[in-house]
Amino acid sequence: MQVDEATVRRIARLARIKITEAEAKGLVKELSGILNWVEQLDEVDTSAIEPMTRVVPIELKKREDVVNDGEIANDIVKNAPMVEDHFFVVPKVVE
């Protein structure tokens, strides 16, 4: 799979990562190289194979649907770059 610069820009936008012009050019080559390399998987017939979802056959654990944690707002905002009271502060998103 050969990706072009427009695809790299679209993917970077989806991933919310700012990249420079020069980086985009470099990534075209790198991503194409990696995608070409993983395409050797096409040699493997997987038509009758189930995808692996877990490595050991265990039941997914369940617990009572009750509140068992909380009242830690101070902890939650402790590392935020911008905080007001117990709110995260972000640039305005509505006009």
Place this chain on the structure above:
Amino acid sequence: MTDLNKLTIAEAREGLRKKEYSATELTQAFLKAIEASNAALNAYVLPTPELALKQAKESDKRLKAGEARPLEGLPLGNKDLFCTFGQRTTACSRILDDFQPTYESTVGANLWNAGAVMLGKLNCDEFAMGSSNETSAFGPVVNPWRRKGKDGKRQSDKLVPGGSSGGSSAAVAADLCLAATATDTGGSIRQPAALTGTVGIKPTYGRCSRWGIVAFASSLDQAGPLAKTVRDAAIMLKAMASHDPKDSTSVDTPVPDYEVALGRGVKGLRVGVPKEYRVEGMSPEIEKLWAEGIAWLRAAGASIHDISLPHTKYALPAYYIVAPAEASSNLARYDGVRYGLRVPGKDLIDTYEATRGAGFGPEVRRRILIGTYVLSAGYYDAYYLKAQKVRTLIKRDFDEAWKSVDVVLTPTTPTPAFAFGEKLGDPIAMYLEDIFTVTVNMAGLPGISVPAGLSTEGTPLGLQLIGKPFDEATLFRAAQAIEDAAGRISVPERWWEGIKTSAPAKPAAAKKKSGSKKK
């Protein structure tokens, strides 16, 4: 008492119990060694001497009162991927800035509750993505081992300690901790172990809790120890492993006393040798090492069987779909809002993009973009689903093998330690470092790397043993047989002590804060 830092866990445990030295004296020996060595090796990104001495004091109290816990007073290093209460945790990325967790990882809590002492946080590849520790925001770690030149003298070229757990492997090899925590997503415990002459085990997926460990690829990540000997690794894993309700994939199964297993020998053990690991271009010295390993196990009473794991060659390409896909999802949380770095933009989206563009290094960005691509609309089936199906086939290969053998023996890496920059320009060359280790993560199995000899360059080489799910005990038994035959391998020249001029561990991740912080 001199050179207390050169002890093994088993020896130090004995010495503390016999009161030959105190936990405080032992801890001080390590703190002194770190101070003298870290400028040259860059293994620690955050030494925590105050915490260590406080923990050691508590240990001395307990030792005196005859209330010693299993790891009482034993000083360890902690990979900076493990969240530590009130101690900066960065995953060696700029994007976490000076993140101070308000909780401790379960594995860490298990160790400290068992009485261990934390010496500090250890360097690693950024978000554990790398095989050389060169992607760390704190700069690379230097391998204590140096190549031997034609004149028999050690050369000064810097070698990588492997990755991603390169700070852990270098610190253990250089006696800057008794043992260290590490994590392994594609080989990040075993490959650094092989490159530094240390022992590293990745347990079965689900053996150790992943809670409080910075996530990379959730279906592959596992914690495990790096240690000086097989016995030490057994002691460490026993303490690290537990069932944890906070990790839904942690498995509720008893953790055996692995130390007891060590003495059982390998008589009658069936060892499989997979022909698919004899890859093209494998160096003759690796081939020779493998043959030696086979001979040692046979001499110790094991039987050797040729086996086939036909889908081996597809493990690495499948990994480079699954791991980036899961990483792109896990790393979506670093948005500059809730913690870590924020680079202000003209609006919220621009803030996200600027923050993530500046906060992630090139390898992490590359993997997020690959992951985003393979998960994007229209490609999910062709890539991620396909790779998960290939994973089923890889696991089936092993299920088939377990019908005739108990463990599988392979080399750990295709080459010995390489020089700085040697593989940095070519992502796929770097990815090939994991060619022998990655199948184990894909199948969720336990794997151990044990030092087995030296390369023609005089640097360490490792052999890998792969086991059945939750049969780490058998891996320790077999690894002990190899260690007994190969002998312990330690660095011949301690060139790194007292060097002051080399690049210091600059907290690149904790530089200036952007955005004002309000209380």
